[in-house]
Amino acid sequence: MSENVRSYTDERSRRETTESETESDSERERVECPECGGKLVNDSERGETVCRDCGLVVEEDEIDHGPEWRAFDSKEKDQKSRVGAPTTNMMHDKGLSTNIGWQDKDAYGNQLSGRQREKMQRLRTWNERFRTRDSKERNLKQALGEIDRMASALGLPDNVRETASVIYRRALDEDLLPGRSIEGVSTSSLYAAARQAGTPRSLDEIANVSRVEKDEIARTYRYVVRELKLEIQPADPESYVPRFASDLDLSDESERRARQLLQTAKEEGVHSGKSPVGLAAAAVYAASLLTNEKVTQSEVSEVANISEVTIRNRYHELLEAEEQVQLN
DNA sequence: ATGGTTTTTACTGCGTC
DNA sequence: GACGCGGTAAAAACCAT
Numbered sequence: 575m576s577e578n579v580r581s582y583t584d585e586r587s588r589r590e591t592t593e594s595e596t597e598s599d600s601e602r603e604r605v606e607c608p609e610c611g612g613k614l615v616n617d618s619e620r621g622e623t624v625c626r627d628c629g630l631v632v633e634e635d636e637i638d639h640g641p642e643w644r645a646f647d648s649k650e651k652d653q654k655s656r657v658g659a660p661t662t663n664m665m666h667d668k669g670l671s672t673n674i675g676w677q678d679k680d681a682y683g684n685q686l687s688g689r690q691r692e693k694m695q696r697l698r699t700w701n702e703r704f705r706t707r708d709s710k711e712r713n714l715k716q717a718l719g720e721i722d723r724m725a726s727a728l729g730l731p732d733n734v735r736e737t738a739s740v741i742y743r744r745a746l747d748e749d750l751l752p753g754r755s756i757e758g759v760s761t762s763s764l765y766a767a768a769r770q771a772g773t774p775r776s777l778d779e780i781a782n783v784s785r786v787e788k789d790e791i792a793r794t795y796r797y798v799v800r801e802l803k804l805e806i807q808p809a810d811p812e813s814y815v816p817r818f819a820s821d822l823d824l825s826d827e828s829e830r831r832a833r834q835l836l837q838t839a840k841e842e843g844v845h846s847g848k849s850p851v852g853l854a855a856a857a858v859y860a861a862s863l864l865t866n867e868k869v870t871q872s873e874v875s876e877v878a879n880i881s882e883v884t885i886r887n888r889y890h891e892l893l894e895a896e897e898q899v900q901l902n
Numbered sequence: 903a904t905g906g907t908t909t910t911t912a913c914t915g916c917g918t919c
Numbered sequence: 920g921a922c923g924c925g926g927t928a929a930a931a932a933c934c935a936t
Contacts, residue, residue, distance in 0.1 A: 847907070847908075847934095848908075848909095849908075849909075852908090852909080870922090870923060870924090871923075871924070872922095872923080880909085880910095881909065881910050881911080882924085883909075883910065883911085883925095883926090883927095884908085884909060884910075886924080886925065886926085887908095887909090
């Protein structure tokens with residue numbers, strides 16, 4: 575097994591453990607700065623743990639500590655919930671709402687008069703109406719919480735969350751939910767929103783913070799896009815560049831070169847059919863060569879989640895395209 | 903389902919520090 | 920000898936049909 579692959583999987587499992595840790599709410603007990611031994615301060619607003627003395631950022635991109643009411647399964651729910659009657663998950667509203675019996679009998683078991691029967695029927699109808707409206711509200715609430723959680727885990731700005739919520743609402747209104755999970759649809763909404771906003775996240779990144787499998791996200795995403803007739807162009811490779819560049823601590827100059835490479839590639843039409851992420855990664859790598867700020871292929875492949883081979887193939891093409899343009 | 907294309911995986915060889 | 924890089928064949932994933 576190659577070195578690259580091993581560190582790849584290490585990275586993966588590391589991420590998973592931190593996530594589950596946060597979910598089970600167990601706080602990391604790290605109080606001393608590894609650099610200077612100073613005291614660590616948790617800046618939850620920016621999602622960082624910072625050393626007060628030397629300013630070292632120990633941990634970034636923490637998953638935000640969402641509202642307390644979020645619970646993923648019944649076990650967790652029992653632990654977190656503090657109030658209310660015992661509930662059942664069998665009903666959409668956990669059996670907490672009022673139900674009006676169907677037997678047309680009063681509390682003593684006597685038949686109701688015709689007039690009373692009619693009245694009860696009307697009440698049943700209305701009660702049902704409010705109840706389903708209620709269930710949509712709940713549904714929405716949960717979905718929005720989910721969207722918020724994932725968005726902050728991915729460092730996506732507010733406007734993306736807004737868009738995601740709008741998409742989700744539409745999906746809900748058009749009855750796209752039945753047969754699909756709330757998580758799946760909210761994840762897809764977020765994915766779509768991120769792409770629409772020009773700050774795309776790859777399917778893998780999304781899948782990492784979501785509770786549903788990649789396949790399902792992709793499937794649901796396609797479905798939602800089709801049904802809502804969302805118009806989403808393939809992601810622009812350039813939109814990945816800033817993130818990769820900053821992850822690798824590259825200069826603005828390199829970032830500019832990377833952009834430029836991608837643009838000439840676009841003009842030359844080299845890019846069609848290739849994965850945008852791969853292109854972006856290759857451009858960043860090539861740019862780092864051109865500006866002598868060398869980063870290794872494996873470093874780029876790490877932050878971009880793209881294989882080194884792909885980076886190699888793409889960056890040759892990019893440089894070739896660049897040369898062609900130079901000659902003309 | 904199928905076939906064509908792209909990406910990944912796994913492995914090998916070469917040069918350099 | 921480990922590391923970065925290049926290349927290749929075969930498998931896997933992806934996409935349109």
